Amino acid sequence: MTTPDPLMLQEAREAPQVVARQLRENADAARALAAAIRERRPPYAVTIARGSSDHACTVLKYALETQLSLPVASLGPSVYTLYGARLDLRGALVIAVSQSGASPDVVENVRMARQGGALTVALVNVEDSDLAREAEFVLPLKCGEERAVAATKSYLASLTALLPVVADLAGDAALSRALETLPDALERTLGLEDAARDLAERYRFADNLLVLARGLHFGVAQEAALKLKETCGIHAEAYSAAEFSHGPKRLLAEGVPLLGFAPADAAQSATAAAYADLRSNGADLRTLGPASGSTLTTPATGHALTDPVPSALAFYLFAAHLALHRGLNPDAPPLLSKVTKTR
Template sequence: MTQTQRHPSSPLMLQETREAPEVIRRQIVQNMSRVQEIVCAIRERPPKMAVTIARGSSDHACSFLKYGLETQLSLPVASIGPSVHTLYGAQLDLQGALVLAVSQSGASPDVVETLRMARQRGGLTVALVNVEDSALAHAAEFVLPLQCGEERAVAATKSYLASLTAFLPVVAQLSGDLDLDLALAGLPEVLKEILALEERARDLAERYRFIQQLVVLARGMHFGVAQEAALKLVETCGIQASAFSAAEFSHGPKRLLVEGVPVLAFTSLDAAANSSAEAYQGLHTTRSDLRTIGPASESTLRTMSTGHALTDPVGSAVAFYLFAAHLAVRRGLDPDHPPLLSKVTQTR
């Protein structure tokens, strides 16, 4: 462990990111019986589609889960905007739908009310939530605890990472994917190795110390991580950051490169690897300021492979959090207490 990792004055954002290996280990062990209950329920009541309900970082986790459910289970996934029910009064027909609500606190009224409606309208409802005795947990038929313990920093880190992994054991069992089971079992150890990259993450952060804008790119499984990265850069660093699909960037947003806006991109080893690499190579030819994070060999901040396309984004997110926390500190900011923000946001 480096001096930086041991230092007691490290921001909570860093401290809580470093808890990720133990959180994932605890989640896998303590959620086993709940995973079995959900798997049995889904097999007894096979869904025709899935829908997600979430906001903020939790919604970015849902972007990741969308790719997981669609690629592994061939289950179409849509996102429900909570206001469709809470503001516009719509009573959606969710008979035969798997409904996943994701929240750290489980306290946002619009997410709770929308999940309650979904259960009443025939959905098989599952809450992925850190606070088990929460309104959201009580509204759901099934609960998968994130098992994070208390998260004190305003900017979510370990709860977002746990939201990525909590439903993956269900996916592994329903799909019969033994490789995913193995990757999940080994994930805590790989994350420990990625945490050892903190000095390199801090060095990468140094070059972004004075920027005001940033484009974040990714594709496929990593896109939800790119969305989360852009949000965290806004929250903790005051940077005007926007996330785009690497496949969509050339359809207009690429114009930003002319203004000298730098790019941070996520790489992968999955089916999106080649197309993403081609897109990033195209940016290099335009002499864009591009740096990358992920398991691909050419990455600026290269993470270790976790052994599966659905677990690699977790490692990339851990590396990014190290980078973002150090960037905030280098900019003279407190990443744990962003201005105007609070830990629990109550929307209706």
């Protein structure tokens, strides 16, 4: 009898359908939010999230800053929930991201921000959640039920939910076209599963792994490091490819392997130069991303803001198969459960 694939793989493979459904069903909500932002003209934005959702916010930060020149900061939820400080967020754009919408600290911060005069937005999968009720605007992730402990399709949907709003505000027709064809690019990414499985084999016995990236891919690197810990029991950390060449570069002398995300956007040449320097110093480095010549080359999407989505999906295929290579079940990581409620 054939053993079914882990839920992590099954749900990751739903990504093309999830993104297509989200873009289709959220069109009116995205237009309404873009109109509100255009009218209120927030001078800055803050994000509120934890875990994988916070890593998606890192990608959104680069998107908002590079396309809209809107400064973005990550709000520490405990500043309010533990320390009792009510931040002055009048006029700010506050973006909360959560699959479940159930974490009290995220919900309470959104309530505080809205009461204080912020424009609040929730990117959430559970549409009748506390978080969805507290936010002024909601962009549903449209993932359907996510049963795997390791989030995949909800992270990918968090990367895309706000992009139609960015395209509207920036008047970016190229981004709109890239979003229309993104489900097809994700379908082609699924065709890389055998190559991802083969790449994962070389890390089968790794105890440590450093994940490098720059720019829009850095939030994907953060997510990759989390998933390697969560599903594979590997101690992994994410570093900027620029910052790694300072103190952390010392770890090359210990033979720690590297996995680098290779972008095809404005960060491409700087990232490639950093990787070439590391290889000249003996680094064991393989790469994943849309840049030509990557160890695992993901489909180009036609826009810098959509390129990280296939990269993240390809990594999920890699991570799930790495767990299987190590004799582990990525759906049953020790000590973890699906929803963590933090105060």
